[in-house]
Amino acid sequence: MSDSPQTVLIFKGATQYGASNHFLDAFDATYRSLGLNTVVIDLSSQSEAAIEQLKDAILNQNVLFAIGINANGQFKVDDKSIYDIARIPHVSWLMDHPVYHLEPVQNLAQDFGVVAVVDRDHGPFLQAAVSPEPASLFLPHGGCLSPDTPDQERDLDLLFSGTGVSPESVRDEWANHSETARSCYEAGLALSQADPELRLMDMASQVFQNLGLAPARDLFVDTMLQVERYLRAHERYSMLKTLDDAGQPAHIFGNGWDFAQFTHHQLHASVPFEESIALLKRSKISLNLSSFFKDGAHDRIFSAMLGGAISATNTSPYLEELPGFQDCALTFSPNSAPLPDQIRSLLAQPKQLADQAASGKAFAAAGHTFAHRAQTLLNSITEAFPSN
Numbered sequence: 001m002s003d004s005p006q007t008v009l010i011f012k013g014a015t016q017y018g019a020s021n022h023f024l025d026a027f028d029a030t031y032r033s034l035g036l037n038t039v040v041i042d043l044s045s046q047s048e049a050a051i052e053q054l055k056d057a058i059l060n061q062n063v064l065f066a067i068g069i070n071a072n073g074q075f076k077v078d079d080k081s082i083y084d085i086a087r088i089p090h091v092s093w094l095m096d097h098p099v100y101h102l103e104p105v106q107n108l109a110q111d112f113g114v115v116a117v118v119d120r121d122h123g124p125f126l127q128a129a130v131s132p133e134p135a136s137l138f139l140p141h142g143g144c145l146s147p148d149t150p151d152q153e154r155d156l157d158l159l160f161s162g163t164g165v166s167p168e169s170v171r172d173e174w175a176n177h178s179e180t181a182r183s184c185y186e187a188g189l190a191l192s193q194a195d196p197e198l199r200l201m202d203m204a205s206q207v208f209q210n211l212g213l214a215p216a217r218d219l220f221v222d223t224m225l226q227v228e229r230y231l232r233a234h235e236r237y238s239m240l241k242t243l244d245d246a247g248q249p250a251h252i253f254g255n256g257w258d259f260a261q262f263t264h265h266q267l268h269a270s271v272p273f274e275e276s277i278a279l280l281k282r283s284k285i286s287l288n289l290s291s292f293f294k295d296g297a298h299d300r301i302f303s304a305m306l307g308g309a310i311s312a313t314n315t316s317p318y319l320e321e322l323p324g325f326q327d328c329a330l331t332f333s334p335n336s337a338p339l340p341d342q343i344r345s346l347l348a349q350p351k352q353l354a355d356q357a358a359s360g361k362a363f364a365a366a367g368h369t370f371a372h373r374a375q376t377l378l379n380s381i382t383e384a385f386p387s388n
Contacts, residue, residue, distance in 0.1 A: 007037040009066035011073030019273040020069045026370035058086050065089040065381045071104030081109035089385050099224045119296030125201045137380050142370035143302025149278040158250040159283040161276045164257035167234035188227040200224045235289050246340035280307025288313035302368040305360035328360035
């Protein structure tokens with residue numbers, strides 16, 4: 001078996017819009033193009049057929065490593081990970097902050113479990129929160145192109161895709177929690193609003209210190225989760241409200257926005273991921289709001305560029321380090337010109353808009369697709385586990 005082609009196991013699961021499985025399709029295609037075998041195992045139905053497919057691959061193929069998003073693909077035999085037993089690395093690629101995935105991360109293989117994070121800020125949290133500390137690497141989001149959708153007239157000046165959640169509804173839910181918990185949430189929210197660059201972990205640490213609380217893991221984690229939920233909802237609503245108040249309309253694709261009562265924006269139902277990236281080929285500018293990634297990037301940024309739209313986005317140290325990124329994106333921050341003014345100015349200059357969009361497309365295609373991320377992961381695993 002050592003002379004047979006190497007195999008990568010790819011675990012798919014149930015997702016809300018299909019985005020994660022689309023990312024893994026790119027990994028599948030990339031590895032096959034490099035001459036590797038792939039075995040794609042769909043765990044969404046939890047069927048016995050998937051388990052048998054996994055057993056067959058481990059027993060009869062030369063498996064290089066396995067990958068599952070958000071810890072998909074974890075199995076144990078007598079309380080020991082099958083990956084430790086078979087000496088096969090399993091990569092759990094977390095799409096969000098690890099605080100959302102603590103339990104599965106704590107159950108990873110001890111010797112052959114690897115956590116991939118999309119934000120460099122997430123590594124220190126793993127070091128502090130998980131014992132023993134898992135092996136980890138930074139694997140940022142890439143971008144997706146809709147290959148089957150032809151280029152179209154760009155009839156959408158400004159696009160935003162995402163679910164709407166009333167920030168005040170999140171805050172109202174806090175009334176159902178204990179007085180101590182509510183105090184933590186409110187104190188954490190005040191700290192985060194005063195310092196938008198404050199990491200979630202540091203925010204919760206300051207809350208416990210300021211309130212004189214004894215260490216309490218569950219409350220610490222819950223404070224991170226609740227404050228992040230509010231901040232994420234508030235960022236989306238407040239920026240879209242700013243645009244609406246300035247008379248700059250956007251096409252919003254996503255459920256849950258009725259609460260906002262926008263005047264100028266056009267609301268559309270949510271669409272599957274494949275349709276959302278196809279919409280980018282109709283868009284001039286695509287808005288991304290993801291300041292919850294303190295030192296990373298959202299896939300919407302690079303997908304917008306690949307689709308020929310300009311990405312209007314908050315930035316991060318990671319993005320600022322990418323040569324040429326600032327030249328082809330429309331970035332905004334508290335210190336930049338108001339976003340409605342930047343958008344109106346760009347829309348009023350068709351040639352500059354087209355040139356900048358072309359630069360962005362070339363930028364993303366040169367190094368920021370999910371095929372690039374698949375190659376990065378392959379290189380990292382073969383380097384970290386050379387004898388596998």
